[in-house]
Amino acid sequence: MSHLDPEVAALLAMGEQPSDADRRHLDACADCRAEVDSFGRAVLAGRASGAGEPLLTPPDRVWESIRSELSLSTPMLDDGGQDDADSAPASVGASRGSRSHLASRRRRVSRRPVFFVLAGAAVAVVAIVAGVWASGGIVPKADVISEARLDGLPGWSGAGGEALLERVDGHDRVVIDLAASVPDDGYREVWLLTADASDLVSLGTLDGSTGTFDVPDAVDLSRFTVVDISQEDVDGDPGHSGDSIVRGTLSPP
Ligand SMILES: [Zn+2]
Incomplete structure (x- = not known):
């Protein structure tokens, strides 16, 4: 028995109707039900912070902004080649609600902490270099x-x-x-x-x-x-x- 793709679980958590095969699997598999539930909690959390608006589906402009950000950040934050088909910028433009959309979105979310850690490290390096320079630690040759x-x-x-x-x-x-x-x-x-x-x-x-x-x-x-x-x-x-x-x-x- 193969489990649901995480992307499918995420779609289901967002309210999409499962296919007959997916429904049968969910009925039989506690693991996948748990995964859908956990995605569902994330969706609820997102809606709770959305000023009470019922965000049943994200408006197009949300996807547009995600897509445009991804096309910039995906090459820099490539995860080493796994799931290339999903993370390739070209597939990001696939139709709304498709698996690659969700996959890209999830990957983006999961990479955000990495990005901020890298950005924080870069800021720290700049600050250290500036401090050393200001204190005379780096002198002209x-x-x-x-x-x-x-x-x-x-x-x-x-x-x-x-x-x-x-x-x-x-x-x-x-x-x-x-x-x-x-x-x-x-x-x-x-x-x-x-x-x-x-x-x-x-x-x-x-x-x-x-x-x-x-x-x-x-x-x-x-x-x-x-x-x-x-x-x-x-x-x-x-x-x-x-x-x-x-x-x-x-x-x-
Ligand atoms: Zn399963």
Whole structure:
């Protein structure tokens, strides 16, 4: 004995008259009666929320809207090929009340939670990405233009470090990593020098052993190729103290 198609059970629950064969099966099969009953409860629930209107059959515009939505959503939410004949968009346009109509409608209803879960997940991903971006977790890519090994100068034995010249978002910056003893007073200052040390420009003070310094756009990096870190006294003199800790020449990596 084969049971009623679920689509048929749904149709019967909506008030269609069963065929003689279906009626005979229903009389004999408690399972299928239960299924029709459960569909019937769903139909009643739907009618109860319909402001008291007796919706014996859905108006044409309901089917039209379901059909138009299905033709958009069916390919995206394909359930992997089973019941292809029923879920194919072409069959959705079959005559009203046909099995494929009901099948498509039921499938659509059953997929709604999946769709909303997917939509919710997409919203969550967008929110996370936006949040990470806003908090600076995603930074523009830095291209290393050149780098320098920083060697200790006389009087600063054991000092050393590394400098990277990076270009980020069209601007240059120098990233410093310095290892050197720290005097009790004074501060460290980062400089760019020309190769012959005839000209120099300050990039700023170095707090601690690492730092990142924006290079002013006016600085010609083809001339200022030497990175120098000096020990400075708090003496109000903005010039280089002459006491260089480390120095190194930038060259392509
Ligand atoms: Zn049955």
